Amino acid sequence: MEISKLFSLENKTALVTGGSMGIGRATALAFADAGADVAIVSRKMENLAPVAEEIKAKGKRCLPVAAHVGRMDQLPAIVEQVVAEFGQIDILVNNAATSPAYATIFEAQEKLWDSIIGLNLKGLYFLSQAVARVMEEKGAGGSIINVSSIDGFAPQAQVGIYSISKAGVNMATRSMALELAPHKIRVNAIAPGATRTKLFEGLFAFLPEDEREKQIQQIGQAFPLGRVAVPDDMVGLMLYLASDASAYMTGQVVAVEGGVLLHGGL
Numbered sequence: 001m002e003i004s005k006l007f008s009l010e011n012k013t014a015l016v017t018g019g020s021m022g023i024g025r026a027t028a029l030a031f032a033d034a035g036a037d038v039a040i041v042s043r044k045m046e047n048l049a050p051v052a053e054e055i056k057a058k059g060k061r062c063l064p065v066a067a068h069v070g071r072m073d074q075l076p077a078i079v080e081q082v083v084a085e086f087g088q089i090d091i092l093v094n095n096a097a098t099s100p101a102y103a104t105i106f107e108a109q110e111k112l113w114d115s116i117i118g119l120n121l122k123g124l125y126f127l128s129q130a131v132a133r134v135m136e137e138k139g140a141g142g143s144i145i146n147v148s149s150i151d152g153f154a155p156q157a158q159v160g161i162y163s164i165s166k167a168g169v170n171m172a173t174r175s176m177a178l179e180l181a182p183h184k185i186r187v188n189a190i191a192p193g194a195t196r197t198k199l200f201e202g203l204f205a206f207l208p209e210d211e212r213e214k215q216i217q218q219i220g221q222a223f224p225l226g227r228v229a230v231p232d233d234m235v236g237l238m239l240y241l242a243s244d245a246s247a248y249m250t251g252q253v254v255a256v257e258g259g260v261l262l263h264g265g266l
């Protein structure tokens, strides 16, 4: 076995949702570094365009697709555009997710439930279905990577619906892995802990900047490894799960969380 080729994504095409920033952007760039052509999806083309330029600067092809992954009627067009451009999809990263507001069970509205579950779980499931059909038709197998969260293991107060959605992502991962294994499509998940992205920092938006920084440093102290993550902390596992290095692994949810689950979460 040539170890240098184990993590290579040469001649592969990846589709990364939420690829315009945060963990999705870091993943898309890492996949391009490993040799893949990459399609990135988010709602706003103005956020996708600079990432597409970064990927092209690495000598790889990039297709930015503006779409809402929580709207089922928009999913077929995403897949059609990627197949039209690249002819195949080898890797899908279901990374786009939302947690737009704090709400306890006494406060939560149906609209909040629908937006969180609609994107984080329903969108993930039906985009996987559409991509799995393409992979199955090509007959070359594939890798689907779902982005879960430590909240899927240990719920956080006031983001209950998000935690429920991520617990659902964990079971979707196992369910899809079982049904897709005969087609050589592997399905695994990465469960990040607190990671410095727009989604995470938005939780502290009400604080002045120096207070926000202090609070984030303080949260970092709750992690055995002494800090919260940055998006690049996720790319090693992403690359492992996307590549042949994990060829015999499916149905697993792997936490990348600085050890915080060792004492039960945040």
Ligand SMILES: NC(=O)c1ccc[n+]([C@@H]2O[C@H](COP(=O)([O-])OP(=O)(O)OC[C@H]3O[C@@H](n4cnc5c(N)ncnc54)[C@H](OP(=O)(O)O)[C@@H]3O)[C@@H](O)[C@H]2O)c1
Binding pocket: 017, 018, 019, 020, 021, 022, 023, 024, 041, 042, 043, 044, 045, 047, 067, 068, 069, 070, 094, 095, 096, 097, 098, 119, 147, 148, 149, 150, 191, 192, 193, 194, 195, 196, 197, 198, 199, 200
């Ligand atoms: N950051 C953390 O602490 C943390 C911890 C655990 C798990 N995670 C998970 O990691 C993943 C990435 O989160 P992140 O922190 O990197 O978030 P982020 O920096 O806020 O990025 C979210 C991405 O998703 C896109 N997006 C949002 N709603 C969308 C929609 N309806 N349709 C298509 N794209 C949409 C955003 O672009 P547009 O706004 O342009 O659509 C953006 O590209 C999520 O699954 C999240 O749950 C994050």
